[in-house]
Structure formats: C-alpha cells, structure tokens
Amino acid sequence: AAMRETELKRTKTVCTYCGVGCSFEMWTRDRELLKVQPQPEAPANGISTCIKGKFGWGHINSEHRLTKPLIRENGAFREAEWDEAYALIARRFGEIKAEHGPDALAFIASSKCSNEEGYLMQKFARAVMGTNNIDNCSRYCQAPATESLWRTVGYGADTGSIADLEASELLIIVGSNTAESHPVIATRMKRAAKLRGQKHLVADLRKNEMAQRADMFIKPEPGTDMIWLNAVARTIIEMGRADDQFIKDNAENYDDYVASLEGFTMEFAEQRCGLSRDQLDRVVDMVLEAKTICGVWAMGVTQHTMGADTATALCNLLLVTGNFGKFGTGGYPMRGHNNVQGASDMGCMPDRFPGYDFISDDTVRVRYEDAWGVELPTGKGLNNHEMVSTIHDGDLKSLYVVGEDMGIVDSDALHVQSAFEKLDFMVVQDMFFSRTCEYADVVLPASPSVEKEGTFTNTERRIQRLYEVFPPLGDSRPDWRIHTELARAMGADWAYGHPSEIFDEMASLADMFAGANYDALEGFKSQQWPVAADGTSQANLYSDGQFHFDSGRARFHPVHWNEPTDQPDEEFDLHLNNGRLLEHFHEGNLTDETAGIVFKIERSFVEVSPELAAERGVKAGSIVRLVSRRGAIKVSVEVTDRVQGRQMYMPMHGKKNIEAINVLTSFESDKDTDTPAYKELAVKMEVLSVE
Numbered sequence: 183a184a185m186r187e188t189e190l191k192r193t194k195t196v197c198t199y200c201g202v203g204c205s206f207e208m209w210t211r212d213r214e215l216l217k218v219q220p221q222p223e224a225p226a227n228g229i230s231t232c233i234k235g236k237f238g239w240g241h242i243n244s245e246h247r248l249t250k251p252l253i254r255e256n257g258a259f260r261e262a263e264w265d266e267a268y269a270l271i272a273r274r275f276g277e278i279k280a281e282h283g284p285d286a287l288a289f290i291a292s293s294k295c296s297n298e299e300g301y302l303m304q305k306f307a308r309a310v311m312g313t314n315n316i317d318n319c320s321r322y323c324q325a326p327a328t329e330s331l332w333r334t335v336g337y338g339a340d341t342g343s344i345a346d347l348e349a350s351e352l353l354i355i356v357g358s359n360t361a362e363s364h365p366v367i368a369t370r371m372k373r374a375a376k377l378r379g380q381k382h383l384v385a386d387l388r389k390n391e392m393a394q395r396a397d398m399f400i401k402p403e404p405g406t407d408m409i410w411l412n413a414v415a416r417t418i419i420e421m422g423r424a425d426d427q428f429i430k431d432n433a434e435n436y437d438d439y440v441a442s443l444e445g446f447t448m449e450f451a452e453q454r455c456g457l458s459r460d461q462l463d464r465v466v467d468m469v470l471e472a473k474t475i476c477g478v479w480a481m482g483v484t485q486h487t488m489g490a491d492t493a494t495a496l497c498n499l500l501l502v503t504g505n506f507g508k509f510g511t512g513g514y515p516m517r518g519h520n521n522v523q524g525a526s527d528m529g530c531m532p533d534r535f536p537g538y539d540f541i542s543d544d545t546v547r548v549r550y551e552d553a554w555g556v557e558l559p560t561g562k563g564l565n566n567h568e569m570v571s572t573i574h575d576g577d578l579k580s581l582y583v584v585g586e587d588m589g590i591v592d593s594d595a596l597h598v599q600s601a602f603e604k605l606d607f608m609v610v611q612d613m614f615f616s617r618t619c620e621y622a623d624v625v626l627p628a629s630p631s632v633e634k635e636g637t638f639t640n641t642e643r644r645i646q647r648l649y650e651v652f653p654p655l656g657d658s659r660p661d662w663r664i665h666t667e668l669a670r671a672m673g674a675d676w677a678y679g680h681p682s683e684i685f686d687e688m689a690s691l692a693d694m695f696a697g698a699n700y701d702a703l704e705g706f707k708s709q710q711w712p713v714a715a716d717g718t719s720q721a722n723l724y725s726d727g728q729f730h731f732d733s734g735r736a737r738f739h740p741v742h743w744n745e746p747t748d749q750p751d752e753e754f755d756l757h758l759n760n761g762r763l764l765e766h767f768h769e770g771n772l773t774d775e776t777a778g779i780v781f782k783i784e785r786s787f788v789e790v791s792p793e794l795a796a797e798r799g800v801k802a803g804s805i806v807r808l809v810s811r812r813g814a815i816k817v818s819v820e821v822t823d824r825v826q827g828r829q830m831y832m833p834m835h836g837k838k839n840i841e842a843i844n845v846l847t848s849f850e851s852d853k854d855t856d857t858p859a860y861k862e863l864a865v866k867m868e869v870l871s872v873e
C-alpha cells in the first residue's frame with residue numbers, strides 16, 4: 183500500500199469545459215485519471231462540479247487523439263515529423279504573404295487554450311505575419327454582450343463575481359439555459375433562492391430548468407426581448423420610480439435614452455412580445471421590489487441581428503434602477519468556453535491588443551513595437567464572420583485555425599465549408615480530427631488542458647492557474663510550444679521555455695494585468711482583473727462609483743427596434759431554437775470521447791411540443807427532416823412541453839452535416855458585432871418515419 187501511495191499524484195487543474203471556471207485536484211497514477219477531487223478552497227466552485235468536470239475526461243487518453251502532424255498529399259493525409267510540418271507552413275505562409283500581402287492570411291485563436299497561448303497567437307498574427315486578421319470564438323457568442331457593457335459601463339466583462347449573483351435579491355435571467363450551460367453557477371443561484379428567498383425572473387423561449395423553478399417565467403416571441411425590457415424601463419421612469427439620485431450622480435445621456443423609449447409602450451410589448459399586461463406589470467413590480475438586481479444573459483440574447491442592442495437594453499434597465507456598483511448588482515453575460523473571456527482579454531481580436539487597448543492607439547502600438555522589435559500593422563483586421571466572406575470574395579487565401587471546429591459550429595456551415603474549399607492553404611491545430619480538419623493542408627496535434635501549464639480566466643474575470651497533470655500524449659504538443667516553434671521556423675527570435683515567461687511579458691505590456699503574476703496565482707489562489715501594479719483588484723468593477731470612461735460616469739445608450747431575420751412564413755412555418763446540453767460540450771469533439779456521456783445522450787434530437795407532435799402525427803423516436811432556407815438535416819423527435827406550439831429546440835451537439843444544426847442556421851449577423859444570428863431560424867419539418 184505504501185508503494186501505491188507514492189505513485190499517486192495530485193495536481194491542481196481548471197476545468198476545460200465552461201466559463202464557471204471550476205478548479206479541482208486530479209488524482210492520477212501514470213496516465214490513469216483515478217478521480218477528480220474538488221477542494222473547498224476552489225474560488226469559483228468550492229466542492230461542486232458538474233458531470234463534465236467530474237467525469238468528462240475520456241478525451242485525454244482517447245485512441246482518437248492526434249499524436250502526429252498530418253500533411254495533405256495527393257488528396258490524402260500522411261503522418262509527418264514536426265520539423266517538416268513547420269517548414270511547410272513557414273514556406274507557404276511566406277509565399278502567400280509575399281504574393282498577396284499579410285492581410286491575405288487570417289488567424290482564429292481558441293477559447294479552450296490558455297491565456298498564454300492566446301497571447302502568442304495574436305503576437306504571431308501581428309508581429310510575425312503582420313496582420314490584425316485575428317479573432318476568437320466570442321464572435322460566435324458573447325461579443326454583443328461585451329459591446330453592450332463597453333457602451334454603458336466601460337469594461338466588456340461580467341461586472342462582479344459569482345458571489346454577487348448569489349447575494350442579489352433578484353436575478354433577471356434572459357436567454358440563458360444556466361442549469362445546463364453553467365451548472366455550478368446555477369446550483370449557487372438555486373441555493374440562494376432556497377435559503378435566502380432570492381427571486382428569479384426568467385425570460386426564455388423554452389421552459390428550461392431555471393424557468394421551471396423561477397418565481398416568474400415569461401416567454402416572449404422569438405427575438406423580441408428588447409421590446410419588453412425597454413417597455414419595463416419606460417414604465418418605471420413614467421411611474422417616477424427610476425433611481426434618479428444614482429442617475430444624477432453616476433450616468434450621462436439619460437435624456438436621449440428617455441426620448442428613445444417613446445415607442446416602447448406596454449401596448450407594443452403586449453402585441454409584439456405576446457405577453458399579457460398582467461405579466462408585464464408583474465415584471466415591473468418584481469424589478470421595483472428588489473433592492474439589488476443582477477442581469478444574467480447568454481446566447482438567447484446575443485445570437486440575434488439585434489444582439490448587442492438587446493443586451494444594451496438590459497444594461498440600460500440596470501442603470502435606470504441603479505443596479506451597478508453595489509454588491510449584488512451588475513451585468514453578467516455567462517461566458518461559454520472555459521477561456522473565452524481570456525481569449526479576448528489577450529487581444530485575439532481584430533482591433534485590440536491584450537487588455538483591450540486599441541491597435542489604433544499610437545502610444546500603445548509603439549509600446550508593443552518596442553517590446554517586440556517589429557513594425558506593427560495599423561488597420562483593423564477581419565473578424566471571424568468577415569473572414570468567411572473575404573475568402574468567398576477571393577481576397578483571403580490562408581487560414582490558421584486553432585481548436586475551433588469552425589466548419590460545423592459556425593453559422594451557415596455549408597457556406598463556411600465551401601469557403602474553406604477555396605483557400606490556398608489551411609492549417610488546423612486540434613486534439614482530434616475535427617470536421618474542419620477535413621479542409622486542412624496541415625493538421626497539428628495539440629495537447630488538452632491537462633497536458634500543459636498556463637492560466638484560464640473565467641466568467642467573473644478570475645485568472646486561475648492550471649498545472650501539468652500528464653505529459654503530452656505521443657507527439658502532441660501544448661499550443662504555446664507549437665506557436666513558439668512555428669514562429670522560430672519563420673525567423674522570429676521567440677525563446678519561451680515556460681508559460682510564466684509569456685504571462686510576464688503580457689503583464690508588462692497590458693495595464694489591465696500590470697500586477698498579475700504566477701506567484702499570486704499559485705495553487706488555488708486567483709486574481710480578478712484589472713490587477714493594478716500593486717496587486718490589488720476589484721471584485722465588483724464599479725464599487726468605487728467610477729465607471730470605465732474618462733468622465734467616470736456610466737452612459738445610457740439608446741437602442742432602436744428592428745424585426746428579426748429568417749422569420750417563419752407559410753413554407754418554413756416553424757421556429758427552431760438551439761442551445762447546449764448539460765452532458766455535452768458543444769459539437770461534441772471532447773465529450774464524445776467519454777463513454778458514460780455518450781451512453782446517456784447518444785445522438786442529437788429535436789424537441790417538439792405535444793401540440794405540434796399531435797398535429798404532425800409524430801412521437802418520441804420518430805425521424806424527421808428539418809429543412810431551412812439553406813440546408814436540411816435528419817434528427818429524431820423528442821416530445822416535450824419544454825417547448826410550445828410551433829417553436830422547437832435542438833441541442834448544438836452534432837459533428838456531421840446530416841445532423842448538425844448549423845447546416846440550417848443563416849449567415850445573418852448582429853449589426854454591431856457580426857455575431858451570427860443563430861437564434862433567428864425558420865424551418866419546415868418533413869416526417870420520414872413515425873416509429
């Protein structure tokens with residue numbers, strides 16, 4: 183027994199699955215994961231985890247892992263050594279840059295990678311290749327939320343901590359399937375409701391678990407949240423119940439905002455949102471009764487053509503009622519991937535350096551030019567969505583995608599796939615041979631979170647360290663190492679030997695992280711940004727009454743209503759919504775490797791209401807073809823009253839064209855941020871077999 187004890191290794195890591203940022207120990211022996219052991223000192227989760235964090239680690243030793251670089255030759259892939267792969271990439275990137283200029287290349291960073299890896303990815307794009315064509319998957323999800331917070335309060339992130347969510351008297355939860363997408367935060371919300379009488383107002387198309395438990399559940403028509411949010415704000419102002427003192431002391435542009443609300447009457451909200459006057463009055467009462475309110479939202483708000491404006495309407499309502507700055511208040515977009523916050527924080531964006539400094543700011547750019555010893559590009563680069571269009575236009579020739587299965591998770595997947603076919607040269611870096619790899623010229627085998635050191639930043643801006651649990655499998659390598667070696671192959675003098683050196687460089691350049699360092703993040707310790715040079719940070723961003731603008735005051739931002747796109751008509755007569763499953767992570771590349779999870783959720787399905795099932799003669803297990811204005815898929819039916827009438831719901835789980843929701847979704851996008859309008863989708867349903 184003594185011998186077995188010495189073989190056991192305990193390593194702290196951070197979950198790779200969602201923005202809650204649960205941390206825990208992994209108990210291992212050699213390459214075997216014996217158990218995931220939560221620790222009370224874990225700042226985001228204590229002793230809680232969900233099924234994915236506890237059990238979803240089948241990917242680590244999966245036989246499907248890529249362990250060798252792959253090079254396409256005569257239409258097929260062959261294994262290669264790293265040096266050969268690097269040399270090929272360096273040559274082709276160099277040729278394309280020489281022939282078409284640096285902006286003919288583009289880079290997609292991964293929100294599953296560490297901060298250090300994100301930092302290197304943008305440095306590679308900017309300093310080595312000379313382009314600002316870099317983006318990350320927040321473009322698919324919360325970019326509109328970030329925009330709404332930038333506009334109104336100044337920082338593009340959750341304004342407080344999970345502790346604020348727990349302490350609040352009222353949570354307004356809009357378009358967030360919190361119990362499945364952010365399970366451990368949902369547990370803390372449920373506990374606050376049970377133990378402290380916290381109230382939950384849930385607005386969603388689907389009666390998800392949070393809706394079932396809510397004090398009040400409203401189901402506005404798809405894409406109309408802006409209207410009821412504005413109508414509630416307008417009513418509160420008309421009643422003389424706005425927090426005038428807060429507004430006078432802390433905010434500007436109020437008069438313009440009040441004027442912009444003119445058309446947002448309760449009558450308009452009743453008529454267009456399909457809500458009753460009683461429901462709307464009750465919402466007003468709940469808002470007025472609560473001394474502290476947090477607004478919580480996710481993709482049900484953002485993935486619309488009016489995504490940023492709808493999130494802004496919620497931020498405006500929080501300002502009207504004085505709900506920023508105090509403990510238990512603020513705006514909380516729930517970040518999806520484990521490090522989607524960090525990917526943007528690290529400057530994997532077409533217009534920002536690390537810490538959100540603008541590339542157009544000459545002083546900042548010179549600081550980076552001096553540190554990196556190169557001249558940097560000045561023009562705003564392409565975002566993810568624009569990259570796809572620019573490939574179709576013929577002006578973007580090469581794409582380097584890290585850890586994102588763009589070919590199946592980007593909206594209008596067939597349009598994205600046909601763009602990939604037009605590329606001159608494509609590099610994909612991943613752990614598995616994803617759908618996107620099929621279009622690559624070179625595939626680089628990357629290591630998962632447990633095979634590297636680094637940091638992740640969770641939804642509450644909390645930076646946490648992860649330690650190497652296992653050495654990289656086979657010939658796979660951590661992404662930071664791949665970036666470093668590839669940069670060297672292209673002639674750069676990168677010499678990073680450990681992620682802490684990357685982090686220190688980043689912190690020396692980005693003011694937002696001035697006082698952040700690995701010592702302060704040792705073990706289960708964490709820091710929430712911004713971290714001042716003296717190491718202090720603010721858990722609730724505006725607790726000092728200073729908003730992140732030159733004036734120190736928050737800004738009301740008027741928004742205007744437009745109808746959603748891709749609406750149902752006579753032919754495409756059903757609305758199809760989509761979202762996450764508790765058990766699976768997104769398309770499933772990681773979680774499909776855990777047998778227990780696959781056993782529980784074997785394949786994708788569409789939720790159909792009992793009314794619609796009766797009308798169309800389908801039942802549980804029937805196979806249907808769903809057809810949109812762009813494509814068609816085949817799925818099995820689940821009949822449930824979580825959805826109603828002609829609205830259906832499908833998980834985003836699915837890796838093949840025949841089953842993936844994004845074969846159906848459109849290329850329309852948020853007018854301000856280009857986040858695809860995944861949630862604006864009309865389909866028709868053809869019954870293939872009833873059994």
Ligand code: SF4
Nearest residue numbers: 197199200204232235
């Ligand atoms: Fe991982 Fe999120 Fe589950 Fe926590 S709640 S264990 S971070 S998937």
